[in-house]
Amino acid sequence: xxxxxxxxxxxxxxxxxxxxxxxxxxxxxxxxxxxxxxxxxxxxxxxxxxxxxxxxxxxxxxxxxxxxxxxxxxxxxxxxxxxxxxxxxxxxxxxxxxxxxxxxxxxxxxxxxxxxxxxxxxxxxxxxxxxxxxxxxxxxxxxxxxxxxxxxxxxxxxxxxxxxxxxxxxxxxxxxxxxxxxxxxxxxxxxxxxxxxxxxxxxxxxxxxxxxxxxxxxxxxxxxxxxxxxxxxxxxxxxxxxxxxxxxxxxxxxxxxxxxxxxxxxxxxxxxxxxxxxxxxxxxxxxxxxxxxxxxxxxxxxxxxxxxxxxxxxxxxxxxxxxxxxxxxxxxxxxxxxxxxxxxxxxxxxxxxxxxxxxxxxxxxxxxxxxxxxxxxxxxxxxxxxxxxxxxxxxxxxxxxxxxxxxxxxxxxxxxxxxxxxxxxxxxxxxxxxxxxxxxxxxxxxxxxxxxxxxxxxxxxxxxxxxxxxxxxxxxxxxxxxxxxxxxxxxxx
Amino acid sequence: xxxxxxxxxxxxxxxxxxxxxxxxxxxxxxxxxxxxxxxxxxxxxxxxxxxxxxxxxxxxxxxxxxxxxxxxxxxxxxxxxxxxxxxxxxxxxxxxxxxxxxxxxxxxxxxxxxx
Amino acid sequence: xxxxxxxxxxxxxxxxxxxxxxxxxxxxxxxxxxxxxxxxxxxxxxxxxxxxxxxxxxxxxxxxxxxxxxxxxxxxxxxxxxxxxxxxxxxxxxxxxxxxxxxxxxxxxxxxxxxxxxxxxxxxxxxxxxxxxxxxxxxxxxxxxxxxxxxxxxx
Numbered sequence: 001x002x003x004x005x006x007x008x009x010x011x012x013x014x015x016x017x018x019x020x021x022x023x024x025x026x027x028x029x030x031x032x033x034x035x036x037x038x039x040x041x042x043x044x045x046x047x048x049x050x051x052x053x054x055x056x057x058x059x060x061x062x063x064x065x066x067x068x069x070x071x072x073x074x075x076x077x078x079x080x081x082x083x084x085x086x087x088x089x090x091x092x093x094x095x096x097x098x099x100x101x102x103x104x105x106x107x108x109x110x111x112x113x114x115x116x117x118x119x120x121x122x123x124x125x126x127x128x129x130x131x132x133x134x135x136x137x138x139x140x141x142x143x144x145x146x147x148x149x150x151x152x153x154x155x156x157x158x159x160x161x162x163x164x165x166x167x168x169x170x171x172x173x174x175x176x177x178x179x180x181x182x183x184x185x186x187x188x189x190x191x192x193x194x195x196x197x198x199x200x201x202x203x204x205x206x207x208x209x210x211x212x213x214x215x216x217x218x219x220x221x222x223x224x225x226x227x228x229x230x231x232x233x234x235x236x237x238x239x240x241x242x243x244x245x246x247x248x249x250x251x252x253x254x255x256x257x258x259x260x261x262x263x264x265x266x267x268x269x270x271x272x273x274x275x276x277x278x279x280x281x282x283x284x285x286x287x288x289x290x291x292x293x294x295x296x297x298x299x300x301x302x303x304x305x306x307x308x309x310x311x312x313x314x315x316x317x318x319x320x321x322x323x324x325x326x327x328x329x330x331x332x333x334x335x336x337x338x339x340x341x342x343x344x345x346x347x348x349x350x351x352x353x354x355x356x357x358x359x360x361x362x363x364x365x366x367x368x369x370x371x372x373x374x375x376x377x378x379x380x381x382x383x384x385x386x387x388x389x390x391x392x393x394x395x396x397x398x399x400x401x402x403x404x405x406x407x408x409x410x411x412x413x414x415x416x417x418x419x420x421x422x423x424x425x426x427x428x429x430x431x432x433x434x435x436x437x438x439x440x441x442x443x444x445x446x447x448x449x450x451x452x453x454x455x456x457x458x459x460x461x462x463x464x465x466x467x468x469x470x471x472x473x474x475x476x477x478x479x480x481x482x483x484x485x486x487x488x489x490x491x492x493x
Numbered sequence: 494x495x496x497x498x499x500x501x502x503x504x505x506x507x508x509x510x511x512x513x514x515x516x517x518x519x520x521x522x523x524x525x526x527x528x529x530x531x532x533x534x535x536x537x538x539x540x541x542x543x544x545x546x547x548x549x550x551x552x553x554x555x556x557x558x559x560x561x562x563x564x565x566x567x568x569x570x571x572x573x574x575x576x577x578x579x580x581x582x583x584x585x586x587x588x589x590x591x592x593x594x595x596x597x598x599x600x601x602x603x604x605x606x607x608x
Numbered sequence: 609x610x611x612x613x614x615x616x617x618x619x620x621x622x623x624x625x626x627x628x629x630x631x632x633x634x635x636x637x638x639x640x641x642x643x644x645x646x647x648x649x650x651x652x653x654x655x656x657x658x659x660x661x662x663x664x665x666x667x668x669x670x671x672x673x674x675x676x677x678x679x680x681x682x683x684x685x686x687x688x689x690x691x692x693x694x695x696x697x698x699x700x701x702x703x704x705x706x707x708x709x710x711x712x713x714x715x716x717x718x719x720x721x722x723x724x725x726x727x728x729x730x731x732x733x734x735x736x737x738x739x740x741x742x743x744x745x746x747x748x749x750x751x752x753x754x755x756x757x758x759x760x761x762x763x
Contacts, residue, residue, distance in 0.1 A: 002698050005706035013691050016684040057697070057707040129569055136576045140583060147587055152594050156603055159587050163519055166580055167510055170526045173573060174503065177530060180566065181537045547644060550720050575648065582746045589753055 001052040003043055004071045007081060007120040008134075010043075011036060015113035019106045026105040030096045033109040037089040040116070044081040047073060049471050053126070053490050064491045066187040072126035072490060075475030076325075080123035080253050082472075083329050086456075087244050087336050088116050094340050094449035095237045097442075098347060102235065108148065115141035115241065119249040126490060128176045128186045128262070135172065135217070135250045139165050142246055146234045157226075157233035164226040168216030175209035182206070192262045193487035199266055207269060210258050211276075218251020220310060221280040224303050228287075231302065232295035232352070236343020239295060243302040244336035248328055252306060256313050261479070261486040265316055273314030278408050280307030285415045289422070292354050294342045297423060298335065301378065304412060305331045311409065312393045313480075315400045322469070322477035323392035330385040330460050334377040337453035341371040344446055345427065348439040354423070359432030363439040366447045368428045370454040375424050377457040379417035385460035392464070495536060502529035516588045516598040520581065527577045531570045538563030612666035622664040629657050637736040641725040647735025654736060655743035667751055676748065679741040686738030693727050693734065 014036040022029035052073045055061070059068025092112070099105050118138025125131050143165060147158035180186055182202055183194045195203055212223065219227035227247070231239045259269055284304030291297040309331070312324025344367045345360065346352050361368035377384035380391075390413050397406035441447070462468060479486070506529060509522025539562055546564035548557055588598070595603050613619060633653035640646030661670040697708040712726025722729075 002704070002706075005698070006695075009691060009695055009706070013688060013695075016687040016691070020681060020684045020688075054706070056705070057709065058705040129572070133572060133576065136580070140576075140579055143580075143583055143587075147590075150590060155587055155591050155594065159516070159584070159591060162580070162584050162587065163510060163523065166523050166584070167507065167526070169576075169580075170503075170506075170523075170530055174530050174533070177534045177537065177566075177569075180534070180569075186565075545644070571648065582750075586750060586753070589750065593753075 001050075001054055001073070003047065004052060004054040004073050004124060005056070007040065007043065007124060008071075008117050010040060011113040011117035011120065015110045015117060018113070019110045022106045026100070029106040029109050033113065034089075034092050034096070036113060037085065037092045037116070040120070041085040041089045044078070044085040047078055047081070049475070050078070051075075061491050066185075066190055066491060069130055070126040070187065070189075070490065071124045072188075073124065074489070075477070075479040076253070076257065077123050079325060079329070079472065079476040080249060081120060083332050084116065084119050084123065084245050084249060087241065087332050088112075090449045090452050091237045091240050091336065091340070093452075094240075094343070094446050096445045098237060098343055098446055099235065101347075102148065108145075108235075111141045111145050111148075112238070112241070114138075115145065115246070119245065122249050122254055126188050128179060128188055128191065128258075130186075131188075131254060131258075132169070132173055132176050135254065136169055138246060138250055139169060139217070142238075142242060145238045146230050146242075148235055148238070149233075153229075154233040157229035161226045161230035164216055164223070168213045168223070171209050171213035171216070175206050175213060178202075178206045178209065188257075188262045189487040189490035192264070192484055193491070195263055196484060199263065203263060204268075207259070207263055210263075211255065211269075211272065214251050214255035214258070215276065218247050218255065218306055218310070219280075219303055220251075220276045220306070221283045221303065222276075224280070224284070227303060228296050228299045231299040231339075232293060236295075236339055236346065239299075239343070240336035240339035243299060243339055244332040247302065247306060248309070248332065252309050252313070252328065255310075256480055259313075260481070260483045264484050270314050270316050274311055274402065274405055275314075277307045277309070277311030277314055278405055280304065281311065281412045282307075282408060285412050285419060289415070289419045294345065294352050294354055294357075294423065294427065295339065296352075297354075297419070298338050298342060301416065301419065302331075302335055304416065305335065305378065307412075308390065308393055308409065311405060312396060315396055315402060315405070316481070317396060317400050318474075318477050318481040319399060320393065320396035321480050322473045323389060323396050325476050326463060326473055327386075327389035327393060329463070330377070330389045330457075333453055333456045333460055334374045334384075334386060337370060337374040337450060337457060338378065340446070340450050340453065341367050341374060344442045344450065345439075347442050347446070354426045356433050357427045358430045359428070360439060361428040363432070364441045366441055366450060370450040371428065372424060373454045373457050375420040379420045380413045381417070383458065383461065385457055385463075388461050388464055496533065499529050499533040499536065502532070505529075514600050516591065516600060516603075519600075520584050520588060523584065524577070524581060527573070531573055531577075534566045534570050534573065538566035612668065614664050618664050622660055626657050626660065629653060629660070633657065633736075633740075637732050638722070638729060640732040641728045642720060642722070647732035648739050650732070651736035651739025652743060654740035655747070658744045659747050662748065662751065667748065671748065674744060676745060679745045679748075682737050682741040683745065686734045686736075686741065689737070690731055690734035693730055 014032060018029050018032050022032060050073060054071040056069045061067065099108055102108060115138050118134045118141060121134030122131060122138065125134055143158055143162045146161055147154050179191055183191050185191050185194065216223040231242050234242060259265060281304050284300050284307060288297050288300035288304065291300060309324045309328045312320045312327065342352065348364060349357065373384065377386040380387045394406050394409050397409060463473060503526055506522045506526030509525065510519055513519050513522060543562035544560050546561045591603060592598055633650045636645035636653060637647055637650030640650065658670045658674050694707045697705050697710055709726040717724035
């Protein structure tokens with residue numbers, strides 16, 4: 001289990017090492033960054049099915065009372081690590097050629113790996129304050145990455161993101177401080193043992209702080225204003241990371257971890273999560289339908305899809321949580337794919353405006369096909385992964401007798417299909433318009449990355465087969481659903 | 494009572510972030526929010542007539558443990574301040590770049606992105 | 609103002625005290641495990657020496673002494689040093705834990721003396737390098753940004 005801290009240490013070290021050695025040599029930076037993310041992916045695959053608690057510096061618990069900071073590897077952590085490292089590996093491959101048009105490539109990789117380090121830390125940590133620190137590492141890196149191009153829109157979007165993100169972080173820090181004031185501990189397991197699902201008004205205040213803080217980070221609907229600006233403005237690989245992984249790790253995952261494992265799920269919290277999820281789902285897809293900017297469209301649809309995950313978390317049965325996590329990893333794959341496609345379109349045509357595209361399918365066959373697969377997956381067409389996860393979320397809602405929420409989820413799914421058909425029709429089919437005349441297919445590594453993700457869109461559907469489900473999804477769902485057993489698992493009480 | 498004051502300060506900051514139109518005032522409001530939380534964290538660890546949590550040669554261990562304030566919140570605040578410093582530096586840099594592009598700090602005039 | 613920076617009084621006094629401030633900063637770093645202070649506080653004081661130089665003599669003087677490239681390298685070196693210290697702990701012979709205090713484990717030393725806390729002073733030095741160089745960079749880059757493009761020049 002010596003590997004656990006390396007999930008944070010390796011990207012962090014690489015983030016500082018790359019600008020030192022490769023400031024003037026972009027190819028060295030490419031190689032190092034890709035090796036780092038590949039190594040992380042392999043490490044993440046090698047820990048599937050393992051559990052462990054790692055006490056930093058050997059400061060283990062004394063008589064079941066934790067002294068130091070711990071990193072926890074359990075089902076959900078492994079699941080998140082796989083999601084993060086898989087997407088980041090494919091995105092770094094894509095960046096090799098896409099980022100050539102920017103100058104400071106070494107800095108880009110440094111910030112990127114810093115973000116990965118932060119997210120891995122969030123996935124692993126077992127300490128509330130540590131959670132806040134890692135969350136801020138990932139957030140600060142993402143603020144900088146959104147502003148990477150230094151143009152008008154990017155700066156403006158980054159500022160908006162930064163202000164709202166900082167408000168979110170401050171709310172979370174306030175929540176952490178309140179937790180310490182009430183329980184005298186910051187270790188998640190110990191806090192969980194102390195609160196034990198018995199929520200007094202003061203605990204509810206903490207819960208409210210956490211929900212609004214993590215909700216801001218996850219861009220749930222009342223808190224979503226920054227996302228449609230920030231995600232489109234970033235360079236395409238970063239949009240893919242932000243929409244595909246970041247909002248889920250520091251928003252949904254962190255929220256689920258705190259709600260299920262630390263304060264304990266109550267009917268009230270569960271209802272709030274379901275309502276937030278449903279509103280995000282509906283508003284996100286409705287706002288997406290009116291967009292002409294392809295990346296903005298995808299950003300709104302992210303809000304909607306994250307709503308599905310939060311809804312499933314709110315339902316709270318083991319089946320629902322597993323379905324929600326399944327949708328989380330599926331969405332990470334197809335939304336990254338779609339953002340990379342939009343980056344490829346921008347690379348080839350120089351525009352993101354849907355009104356100026358059309359007929360790109362013949363000019364850019366790889367982008368066209370992969371984007372078609374991605375759209376079908378997100379819209380929930382049968383053989384693709386998105387269909388299964390949405391189906392299971394709806395089934396779980398019905399099973400839990402939440403018929404209203406199930407209806408909404410099904411309705412939003414139809415709307416998503418309509419929205420993505422519109423995208424496909426306007427960008428890839430029909431008559432070529434001015435911007436798509438001169439378009440040609442993008443270079444090799446960008447294609448490779450998109451093809452990889454498109455294949456995953458199909459293969460991911462098989463994750464629900466019993467064998468894959470029992471080693472990968474179910475352990476993750478069990479950890480969340482068993483909630484307060486978390487404390488005894490870690491402290492050995 | 495003092496805790497309520499912290500919360501009030503936090504709310505003042507939040508109000509500033511939401512209502513003010515000037516970029517610099519928004520940044521100041523963010524700093525106010527951060528400070529409110531930091532003050533709150535330090536106050537959690539306070540104990541009446543406490544001493545600084547630094548052990549020196551002449552002090553009895555028992556006496557030290559009985560009188561010292563809680564050192565953990567102070568470590569937390571230090572970390573939070575460092576993070577706040579990073580965020581603030583980042584915000585100011587972006588605000589300066591925005592000023593350079595638009596020639597104004599008024600967010601009503603800086604809006605190429607909508608809805 | 610004809611000449612860069614502030615009045616001769618400020619310049620002279622800065623010239624006298626800059627070394628003292630620097631020594632104070634180094635003291636804070638090295639005794640961080642015994643007295644209040646440590647890597648962060650000491651690093652801030654070290655960065656302030658250069659901030660003071662910038663204020664008194666103008667940015668050229670401080671940039672001549674501490675170039676941005678060097679600062680950037682030192683920044684990375686500090687972070688990497690800290691990380692290496694931490695990762696070394698994983699090696700089985702040293703204790704087999706990330707961040708374990710392997711030096712203090714091998715020879716504990718007497719409390720309240722300079723060499724008594726194993727890796728903590730080393731970590732402090734690494735943090736001080738990082739904090740001093742990055743804080744200086746933050747300051748000087750914000751100064752430079754303002755000067756290169758004045759208000760609205762490139763709007």
